[in-house]
Amino acid sequence: MVGFDRVTKAYGAVRAVDGLSLELHPGETVALLGPNGAGKSTALDLLLGLKHADDGTVRVFGTGPREAIVAGRVGAMLQSGGLMDEVTVAELVRLACDLHPKPYKPADVLARAGISQIADRKVNKLSGGQAQRVRFALATAGDSDLIVLDEPTTGMDVAARQAFWATMREQADQGRTVLFATHYLEEADAIADRVLVLHRGRLLADGTAAEIKAKAGARRVSFDLEGTIDEAPLRALPFLTSIDVSGQTVRIQSTDADATVHALYGLGVYPRNLEVAGLGLEQAFVAITEAEEARQS
Numbered sequence: 610m611v612g613f614d615r616v617t618k619a620y621g622a623v624r625a626v627d628g629l630s631l632e633l634h635p636g637e638t639v640a641l642l643g644p645n646g647a648g649k650s651t652a653l654d655l656l657l658g659l660k661h662a663d664d665g666t667v668r669v670f671g672t673g674p675r676e677a678i679v680a681g682r683v684g685a686m687l688q689s690g691g692l693m694d695e696v697t698v699a700e701l702v703r704l705a706c707d708l709h710p711k712p713y714k715p716a717d718v719l720a721r722a723g724i725s726q727i728a729d730r731k732v733n734k735l736s737g738g739q740a741q742r743v744r745f746a747l748a749t750a751g752d753s754d755l756i757v758l759d760e761p762t763t764g765m766d767v768a769a770r771q772a773f774w775a776t777m778r779e780q781a782d783q784g785r786t787v788l789f790a791t792h793y794l795e796e797a798d799a800i801a802d803r804v805l806v807l808h809r810g811r812l813l814a815d816g817t818a819a820e821i822k823a824k825a826g827a828r829r830v831s832f833d834l835e836g837t838i839d840e841a842p843l844r845a846l847p848f849l850t851s852i853d854v855s856g857q858t859v860r861i862q863s864t865d866a867d868a869t870v871h872a873l874y875g876l877g878v879y880p881r882n883l884e885v886a887g888l889g890l891e892q893a894f895v896a897i898t899e900a901e902e903a904r905q906s
């Protein structure tokens with residue numbers, strides 16, 4: 610089990626992580642979401658023993674983070690982890706395998722990360738996406754129980770992303786815990802079994818993507834209107850939280866779509882192509898974090 614128990618980490622007056630408690634379980638793929646500055650990287654750094662909590666405890670398989678790393682139980686891929694310049698990809702991967710207590714074969718690690726063809730290339734000659742694949746290889750150089758990834762697919766092309774997530778899914782299916790921070794909400798929606806929403810160092814939401822969408826409690830309504838659209842009565846519709854008019858198409862967000870649509874017909878307009886749908890994870894995330902901002906201000 611991996612867990613944070615009332616963990617706080619402050620930089621001066623900024624509480625980057627503020628009383629965070631959560632547990633991660635084997636076989637779970639967990640997405641850590643949050644706006645810029647929410648505390649995601651700090652939380653991952655605490656989990657990897659790169660930073661120390663001011664208060665509370667971080668436990669990784671019954672020990673502190675550093676002991677767990679020394680025991681080879683944690684693989685990590687950080688945002689800007691420097692790669693040694695003057696070595697080749699193969700040399701770097703071999704080194705990572707040599708350092709891991711339960712290493713995989715370097716050739717397999719290279720193949721899994723899709724970098725066998727660039728194995729002889731110097732690390733400082735790689736493109737951004739290739740360097741990212743090498744970081745991925747380093748994170749999976751051995752058999753670790755927890756894989757921690759900070760913005761892992763930034764700079765990867767579509768094929769690399771798909772291969773990357775297929776591998777992570779395999780890792781989770783084999784009982785490993787995969788925790789990743791991301792700004793790509795569609796990836797979190799598609800891949801994560803569990804989504805954590807962090808905001809100003811606190812956990813705002815914790816559940817499946819479907820639960821997070823339901824928690825946002827809003828729905829999208831879209832329809833077309835003919836002729837000149839008078840926006841004022843539309844803006845006054847009940848339970849409306851946002852509206853966007855583009856050409857003849859009106860898109861609104863409502864906390865009670867049934868009541869909003871009922872009132873819409875009451876305006877005497879004839880909406881065509883009416884659609885009511887749940888929020889996507891991205892809209893739910895924005896709704897949840899904006900509601901929290903409004904509550905705090």
Ligand SMILES: Nc1ncnc2c1ncn2[C@@H]1O[C@H](COP(=O)(O)OP(=O)(O)OP(=O)(O)O)[C@@H](O)[C@H]1O
Nearest residue numbers: 620623624625643644645646647648649650651652
């Ligand atoms: N070394 C540091 N010194 C001072 N403040 C810091 C330091 N590292 C982070 N912070 C602050 O702590 C807060 C959380 O930062 P953190 O990098 O953990 O957020 P994040 O969610 O990873 O953000 P992003 O999405 O932008 O990567 C921010 O307000 C940030 O400015």
